[in-house]
Amino acid sequence: MPVTGSIEWTSFRAALFDLDGVITPTAEVHMRAWEVMFNEFLAGWDGAGDTSRYTDRDYFDHVDGKPRYDGVRDFLASRGIELPEGSEADGPDADTVHGLGDRKNDAFNAVLEREGVRAYPGSVALLDHLATLDVRLAVVSSSANAPAVLETAGLADRFETVVSGAVAKELGLPGKPAPDTFLHAAEVLGADASTSVVIEDAVSGVRAGAAGGFAAVVGVDRGVGAEHLSAAGATVVVADLADLVPADPTTTGGTR
Incomplete structure (x- = not known):
């Protein structure tokens, strides 16, 4: 599936990643x-x-x-x-x-x-790219297992904060498709919805990003269907996050 839309990463202060199906194949x-x-x-x-x-x-x-x-x-x-x-x-x-x-x-x-678990290579490629930019990173996952998955995949040090299902419960935040967990993560990173991008593979997560009024919502189609992600509010749909790593290292956006 070709890229639909693109992301200019320097336009954002924070990138908020779902975990299962976005960073790791644990979905x-x-x-x-x-x-x-x-x-x-x-x-x-x-x-x-x-x-x-x-x-x-x-x-x-x-x-x-x-x-x-x-x-x-x-x-x-x-x-x-x-x-x-x-x-x-x-x-x-x-x-x-x-x-x-x-x-x-x-x-x-x-x-x-x-x-065990290994991250998607394309997702690691995007994380490597974002590490060269002034974009702060969070994982926002409905799973209470998110910290353990990140540790197992060797990616725990890539993210400033992890808002897992356990954190949401502790803070009394409703889960996806409500936007609260994403909004909380953005606030922790010193950002807000207008300066953050949500990256999700699930319809419920895309709906959460759209409901929160985030500047962009990336839908990663791992099987749910591009049309369902777009209908839920995704502003960009890709088959793999490597599609959003610029081919030219002198640029900072995504492919077009």
Whole structure:
């Protein structure tokens, strides 16, 4: 897919990156962990609601980019399945919103520990380019695992701040598609929406950037579809962040 639009990086004070699917291919790990967890749950559920198999479309429509328990709630609602909310005291075997969310998280952490993670080369290329400019960087992720993923990928020192799902919970910030986590990250970096760019691969994250009135919202199409990212409010859509690294090292913008 060709680049749609471009980014003049020197126009921005801050770049706010989602993590999974933008910097690291861990979105695929999350995606498969959700698939295994939900299909095992649906196969054993004998209550009311649609128990047909969970698919990739379910992930993109109801789960992708959202805080973990919000993803559980939204998917179950789409199937007409009602479960108790439960609490953080629930174990992963509990058939509650919290229990299912924790069950998925255990599956994700097992894969991360077993296989590790390497960043997308194109994303590292963009980070290398931005390191030569006066652009401050943050990760804004719905996942509580974001710091561990960055450490495993060897990228923890690239970002001044990480607003993870755990940080958002601690600060009482609503998750994506609300813009609050991105706005908070911009403020921490001494910027605001008018001087920051959001980089996202999920429709919910793109919607958050658009809702926050950010100067630019980059949609990275890792499978959700360029048309869906554009419809959600992306001002630039690329297939890989290497597309936004200038071919000419004497320039500072993106490809055109």
